[in-house]
Amino acid sequence: LRIVDNDGVDALTMRRLAGELGVNPMSIYHHLPGKAAVLSGLVEVVFSKIPAPAATAAPWQQQIKRAARVIRTGLVAHRNLAPLVVTDPGVVADAQITVAEPIYAALETVGVSPRSAVDAVNALVDFVRGSLIAEVAVPPEGFDVGPSLRERLRTLPPGTAPALARVLDALGADGMAYDFDAGFDACLDLLIAGIEAGLRSPAPSEERNRS
Amino acid sequence: LRIVDNDGVDALTMRRLAGELGVNPMSIYHHLPGKAAVLSGLVEVVFSKIPAPAATAAPWQQQIKRAARVIRTGLVAHRNLAPLVVTDPGVVADAQITVAEPIYAALETVGVSPRSAVDAVNALVDFVRGSLIAEVAVPPEGFDVGPSLRERLRTLPPGTAPALARVLDALGADGMAYDFDAGFDACLDLLIAGIEAGLRSPAPSEERNRS
DNA sequence: ACCTGAACACCGTTCAAGT
DNA sequence: ACCTGAACACCGTTCAAGT
Numbered sequence: 001l002r003i004v005d006n007d008g009v010d011a012l013t014m015r016r017l018a019g020e021l022g023v024n025p026m027s028i029y030h031h032l033p034g035k036a037a038v039l040s041g042l043v044e045v046v047f048s049k050i051p052a053p054a055a056t057a058a059p060w061q062q063q064i065k066r067a068a069r070v071i072r073t074g075l076v077a078h079r080n081l082a083p084l085v086v087t088d089p090g091v092v093a094d095a096q097i098t099v100a101e102p103i104y105a106a107l108e109t110v111g112v113s114p115r116s117a118v119d120a121v122n123a124l125v126d127f128v129r130g131s132l133i134a135e136v137a138v139p140p141e142g143f144d145v146g147p148s149l150r151e152r153l154r155t156l157p158p159g160t161a162p163a164l165a166r167v168l169d170a171l172g173a174d175g176m177a178y179d180f181d182a183g184f185d186a187c188l189d190l191l192i193a194g195i196e197a198g199l200r201s202p203a204p205s206e207e208r209n210r211s
Numbered sequence: 212l213r214i215v216d217n218d219g220v221d222a223l224t225m226r227r228l229a230g231e232l233g234v235n236p237m238s239i240y241h242h243l244p245g246k247a248a249v250l251s252g253l254v255e256v257v258f259s260k261i262p263a264p265a266a267t268a269a270p271w272q273q274q275i276k277r278a279a280r281v282i283r284t285g286l287v288a289h290r291n292l293a294p295l296v297v298t299d300p301g302v303v304a305d306a307q308i309t310v311a312e313p314i315y316a317a318l319e320t321v322g323v324s325p326r327s328a329v330d331a332v333n334a335l336v337d338f339v340r341g342s343l344i345a346e347v348a349v350p351p352e353g354f355d356v357g358p359s360l361r362e363r364l365r366t367l368p369p370g371t372a373p374a375l376a377r378v379l380d381a382l383g384a385d386g387m388a389y390d391f392d393a394g395f396d397a398c399l400d401l402l403i404a405g406i407e408a409g410l411r412s413p414a415p416s417e418e419r420n421r422s
Numbered sequence: 423a424c425c426t427g428a429a430c431a432c433c434g435t436t437c438a439a440g441t
Numbered sequence: 442a443c444c445t446g447a448a449c450a451c452c453g454t455t456c457a458a459g460t
Binding site: 224 | 426432433
Binding site: 087093098101108119139149163182 | 294297298299300303304307308309311312315316318319325326328329330331333334336337338339340341342343344345348349350360363364367371373374375377378379381382394397400401402403404405406407408409417
């Protein structure tokens, strides 16, 4: 995991790993079936290190935000592995249970219908997944970050994205750096507002299958 | 692209590609700098094939849904490449402009504040990203799909996910298969409801930086 | 039961040599 | 300018042989 954190997933080589462990490269095969097992082991370690948020008496909105933030911080801590974690079929399946449970519990306290709860959890979990990918896709520290959104937009033929251009203009010069934490929170608030709206006007019950 | 679609990303090898093209493996290096260029080229092809939804007079909610669905169907068409597309730094950056523009345009027509528009677009795009990853992570056709959520839950020590268990119970036996299309749409509705809620009660203006 | 070294079958890529 | 073949430096993994 240290190798991956420092030098990326590609740097994790059976020979390198063995060297770092001070053993013969082939010895690893007596404990694990292959490299895939090494990687999925790392993925599972990182995923399972995500702590379950302590149950509190806080309002359900805060419980949900807390659960989402815990996932996010747990995975950005190993940003080189994050794409694998978030993509791993086993993790995707387990996420429906482990990380979703606190959210289900919070929604239950306000009487969200089962179907709506599933939708809300999926929306939340998928958003967290997607925002994580976006976050780890940009080079480490805003440092050496490619041309900013504003500059890239300027190089395109004018009129390509007029609405975006107007938004950037309106935001003014203070909108130079993106704060992932604040953006993440704002999106969470939006999702939660959507759930609240569903509470006030119960969902139209269409025919749908779920598992 | 055909190789990747049929046999996965790992099957795309310089030698294989050259063979399929009927040329010498090394000839490729006279047209492209290396394998990374081949892959990012494919990623860019798939991404740029996403059509811009035609501007209509439909209500903004429908315009947003249409934009999101177009992205999704464009990427599930090449599910083997989807994780790379959605992870590619260049695509992540371009997505803020290309695929976001129709959404900005739709939000503009109802006077969403610039800051809220950025948040809404991020929430939408990140959700689409995340749901795509979740969808392509499960084996192809619900066929040979691992143990269902219900069965996996049963193998865990009881009491692990009580709230989820109650939700599944309430959904009953009809909830055996998950319909990605319907789930996607339901989540979109939730996000849009969140945006609508923001329209009714304008966002608290905190201090934040954006780009 | 665990470890080892050598070898195999691949891979991306370099490079000198061809036309 | 474009292509070629051979070679290099890696990789994951197999396997017979050691203890």
